[in-house]
Amino acid sequence: MKQHKTFCRICEAQCGLIVTTRDEQVISIEPNRQHVASSGYACIKGLKMGDFIHSPDRLKTPLKKVNGSFEPISWEQALREIGDKLKAIHQQHGGEAIAAYMGNPIGFSLWPTMAMTFFLKAFGADKLFTPGTQDCANKFAGGERLFGGANEQVFPDIDHTQLLIAVGTNPVISKMSFISVPHPMDRISAIEERGGKVYWINPRRTESAKRAGEHIAIRPDTDVFFMLGFLNEIIRRDAVDHDRVTRYMNGYDLLAQTAAPWTLQRVAAVTLIPAEKMYQMVTAYLEADGAAIFSSTGVNQGRFGLLVYWLQEAINAITGNLDKRGGVLAGKAVFPPGPAPGPQQTSRIGNTPYVNSTIPAAIMADEILTPGPGQVRAMFNMSGNPLLTCPGSHRLAEAFDHLEFFVCLDIVRNETAEYADYILPTLHSLERADVPFYFFTMMGLMPVRSFSYTDAVVAAAGESRDEGLVFRQLCRISGMPLAGSRSLQWLSNMAEKLARVPYLGKLTSLDRLFLGMLIRSAKLGGLRKMRRYPDGRLLTPNQPGDYLGQRVKTPSGKVELAPADLIERAKSLENTYREELAKKSALKLIQKRERFTHNSWAHNVQAFVKGERASNYLYIHPADAVAHGLTEGGSARVSANGNHIDIPVRLDDDMMPGTVSVPHGWGHQSAAGLSVASKTTGVNVNIILPDGPDSIEPASGMAHMNGVIVAVTALGPGA
Numbered sequence: 001m002k003q004h005k006t007f008c009r010i011c012e013a014q015c016g017l018i019v020t021t022r023d024e025q026v027i028s029i030e031p032n033r034q035h036v037a038s039s040g041y042a043c044i045k046g047l048k049m050g051d052f053i054h055s056p057d058r059l060k061t062p063l064k065k066v067n068g069s070f071e072p073i074s075w076e077q078a079l080r081e082i083g084d085k086l087k088a089i090h091q092q093h094g095g096e097a098i099a100a101y102m103g104n105p106i107g108f109s110l111w112p113t114m115a116m117t118f119f120l121k122a123f124g125a126d127k128l129f130t131p132g133t134q135d136c137a138n139k140f141a142g143g144e145r146l147f148g149g150a151n152e153q154v155f156p157d158i159d160h161t162q163l164l165i166a167v168g169t170n171p172v173i174s175k176m177s178f179i180s181v182p183h184p185m186d187r188i189s190a191i192e193e194r195g196g197k198v199y200w201i202n203p204r205r206t207e208s209a210k211r212a213g214e215h216i217a218i219r220p221d222t223d224v225f226f227m228l229g230f231l232n233e234i235i236r237r238d239a240v241d242h243d244r245v246t247r248y249m250n251g252y253d254l255l256a257q258t259a260a261p262w263t264l265q266r267v268a269a270v271t272l273i274p275a276e277k278m279y280q281m282v283t284a285y286l287e288a289d290g291a292a293i294f295s296s297t298g299v300n301q302g303r304f305g306l307l308v309y310w311l312q313e314a315i316n317a318i319t320g321n322l323d324k325r326g327g328v329l330a331g332k333a334v335f336p337p338g339p340a341p342g343p344q345q346t347s348r349i350g351n352t353p354y355v356n357s358t359i360p361a362a363i364m365a366d367e368i369l370t371p372g373p374g375q376v377r378a379m380f381n382m383s384g385n386p387l388l389t390c391p392g393s394h395r396l397a398e399a400f401d402h403l404e405f406f407v408c409l410d411i412v413r414n415e416t417a418e419y420a421d422y423i424l425p426t427l428h429s430l431e432r433a434d435v436p437f438y439f440f441t442m443m444g445l446m447p448v449r450s451f452s453y454t455d456a457v458v459a460a461a462g463e464s465r466d467e468g469l470v471f472r473q474l475c476r477i478s479g480m481p482l483a484g485s486r487s488l489q490w491l492s493n494m495a496e497k498l499a500r501v502p503y504l505g506k507l508t509s510l511d512r513l514f515l516g517m518l519i520r521s522a523k524l525g526g527l528r529k530m531r532r533y534p535d536g537r538l539l540t541p542n543q544p545g546d547y548l549g550q551r552v553k554t555p556s557g558k559v560e561l562a563p564a565d566l567i568e569r570a571k572s573l574e575n576t577y578r579e580e581l582a583k584k585s586a587l588k589l590i591q592k593r594e595r596f597t598h599n600s601w602a603h604n605v606q607a608f609v610k611g612e613r614a615s616n617y618l619y620i621h622p623a624d625a626v627a628h629g630l631t632e633g634g635s636a637r638v639s640a641n642g643n644h645i646d647i648p649v650r651l652d653d654d655m656m657p658g659t660v661s662v663p664h665g666w667g668h669q670s671a672a673g674l675s676v677a678s679k680t681t682g683v684n685v686n687i688i689l690p691d692g693p694d695s696i697e698p699a700s701g702m703a704h705m706n707g708v709i710v711a712v713t714a715l716g717p718g719a
């Protein structure tokens with residue numbers, strides 16, 4: 001038996017784990033109590049990783065679709081055929097015809113994600129879709145405008161704050177985003193224990209709100225009015241740190257003009273938060289010695305995520321809470337910044353700007369189906385299940401069917417892979433050497449600033465290959481050098497040759513060489529040195545007082561409080577306000593994450609889908625249920641955008657009236673490659689969510705997944 005110290009790569013908490021193995025099999029996984037950041041915290045998903053890695057459904061060889069069914073083939077054949085087809089498509093249609101979707105799990109592994117971008121660059125392909133436009137692209141777009149770069153981000157100083165207003169987040173379940181917080185609820189409860197205050201702004205009384213703090217119910221997708229009202233009241237009271245604003249910020253007057261029409265009384269009519277409650281919250285925020293407003297995925301997935309982010313950070317900034325102990329801190333990256341972004345690109349469909357080099361996933365179907373120069377004909381899907389996780393699933397199915405060439409790289413054959421021409425077996429995170437998630441290494445969003453390195457814990461299952469290696473090999477075979485660099489490709493080819501030499505092959509690996517170089521660039525020594533810190537290595541903490549006037553990356557060196565396009569867009573909010581008033585009685589649909597699910601890929605583990613957990617449900621307030629003729633245990637039809645889903649009903653008085661919720665990631669019944677998930681009975685909520693260029697937030701490309709208006713009707717027995 002061997003014990004390995006590693007860290008989990010499922011969510012942003014990145015908990016330290018101790019994995020016990022025998023003969024390359026995971027025997028048990030325990031939280032690492034000595035880990036410098038997670039100190040013994042881990043959740044059920046990390047601890048159950050053995051069930052994912054050793055699932056009987058793991059792909060062991062490449063698969064090729066022949067006459068409609070998949071047949072195992074050798075890697076040699078797979079790479080040769082894929083390389084040939086790629087070359088042909090590239091020659092005929094150019095790089096614009098080649099696109100990729102890079103899913104969430106692989107986002108936690110630095111080398112394969114970089115290798116994929118090198119691969120795309122080799123072909124002059126720039127259409128990279130990611131889940132970023134389903135969860136956070138508004139923050140990247142906001143970082144560019146306010147702080148001078150997508151990776152310039154701030155996070156609440158959670159361990160010192162005296163007041164946290166948490167908008168659209170549910171840490172008990174999610175462990176949060178854009179901040180690496182193992183045991184988040186202990187740290188949030190500690191705010192109250194030291195005499196501070198926590199507010200949850202959320203249409204649902206969440207598991208987190210039941211543990212600590214005060215829940216304030218908000219009508220979905222009205223957070224922009226919440227922020228405007230909050231800002232208006234701060235300015236009305238002149239509770240602005242004018243000295244700080246003058247020295248370190250631009251655009252205050254325009255910001256103030258934007259907030260001027262939005263009094264607490266006015267916004268209350270659409271947020272449904274009483275004006276007196278808002279008044280109290282503003283007072284609490286202003287009186288606290290160190291306060292932070294933080295918003296997350298629940299808001300990002302609305303129609304105004306970018307505006308919300310802007311207003312929220314403007315509030316934190318003008319009240320003096322930015323760069324202050326207990327306020328919000330600007331993360332310090334561990335690695336030096338990458339090359340400056342090239343000229344701003346916009347999408348062929350909808351003319352939407354690429355955010356952080358990615359194109360909105362909600363226009364993927366249009367990019368594939370719309371003829372003309374630049375039409376996508378070949379796609380690579382690495383570690384993603386867009387059919388279940390991106391909006392407009394029916395159109396995506398049609399689009400994937402329409403592709404000339406589709407390759408999926410995954411650890412299992414998921415629903416999206418059914419549309420592939422080839423499926424390539426790749427590594428589970430425990431089979432790969434790694435460093436922490438890019439939000440921490442490149443953005444520094446860590447209350448406990450630290451760094452870790454892990455070697456692979458077990459050998460690759462079957463013939464599974466590292467995704468990075470697959471892309472390097474495809475470049476070699478197609479004669480298109482990685483990232484357009486002949487020397488990089490030469491290095492890659494040499495590394496491949498060396499890897500075949502007995503003994504020496506085990507010692508040399510390009511991915512480890514690359515990780516070593518990165519670690520050295522952060523002045524942390526090489527791999528050998530990092531291996532001396534199996535419990536993680538503490539780094540100089542993120543500190544208040546070293547950001548404003550010193551590290552702000554905008555051309556002016558100041559925080560930009562009034563980005564021109566956002567000021568312009570804010571004018572349209574008068575229309576939105578009127579529409580909200582007119583649609584006050586409409587039901588709005590929100591998402592819901594659950595403890596035993598992780599987007600679409602945790603349902604293939606038996607323990608996670610036992611009994612009632614084998615389906616998702618429509619959660620609805622009892623009063624709304626009565627109004628719509630629904631009963632507990634009955635079925636409902638939920639319709640929007642010309643599509644519908646039929647789903648069992650759960651009455652839930654934690655839901656705000658006027659709001660319904662359906663967890664995503666379900667609908668596995670026809671997944672031939674998922675022996676457990678295919679027996680579940682849930683439905684795919686993304687069938688009814690809108691896609692296409694009109695559905696996305698301009699400038700951020702965010703999909704509209706929260707606050708979509710739906711119609712709900714009861715289904716009779718047998719419907």
Ligand SMILES: Nc1nc2c(c(=O)[nH]1)N[C@H]1C(S)=C(S)[C@@H](COP(=O)(O)OP(=O)(O)OC[C@H]3O[C@@H](n4cnc5c(=O)[nH]c(N)nc54)[C@H](O)[C@@H]3O)O[C@H]1N2
Binds near residue numbers: 167597706
């Ligand atoms: N167990 C589990 N954990 C996960 C995941 C998972 O699938 N399962 N997914 C991971 C991923 S990929 C991510 S990105 C993170 C996300 O983690 P978080 O950023 O914490 O987001 P969520 O957990 O989605 O919580 C969003 C909250 O917003 C609320 N909400 C919905 N609409 C609105 C609205 O209009 N306004 C406001 N104010 N609130 C709203 C919802 O009720 C919900 O409680 O979680 C990660 N952790």
Ligand SMILES: Nc1nc2c(c(=O)[nH]1)N[C@H]1C(S)=C(S)[C@@H](COP(=O)(O)OP(=O)(O)OC[C@H]3O[C@@H](n4cnc5c(=O)[nH]c(N)nc54)[C@H](O)[C@@H]3O)O[C@H]1N2
Binds near residue numbers: 390598705
């Ligand atoms: N309606 C609605 N839709 C949503 C959301 C929502 O709140 N509501 N949330 C959105 C969010 S926040 C996110 S992040 C996305 C996630 O969307 P996706 O990333 O598209 O989906 P996942 O379910 O995470 O699927 C991941 C796939 O990666 C595979 N995988 C796991 N580990 C590895 C690995 O190491 N290598 C490879 N190659 N494959 C691996 C899994 O087997 C699985 O098939 O979903 C989004 N979709």
Ligand code: SF4
Binds near residue numbers: 008014041042
């Ligand atoms: S909280 Fe996140 S990082 Fe920690 S064990 Fe669970 S899934 Fe893994």
Ligand SMILES: [Mo]
Binds near residue numbers: 104131134135
């Ligand atoms: Mo996400």
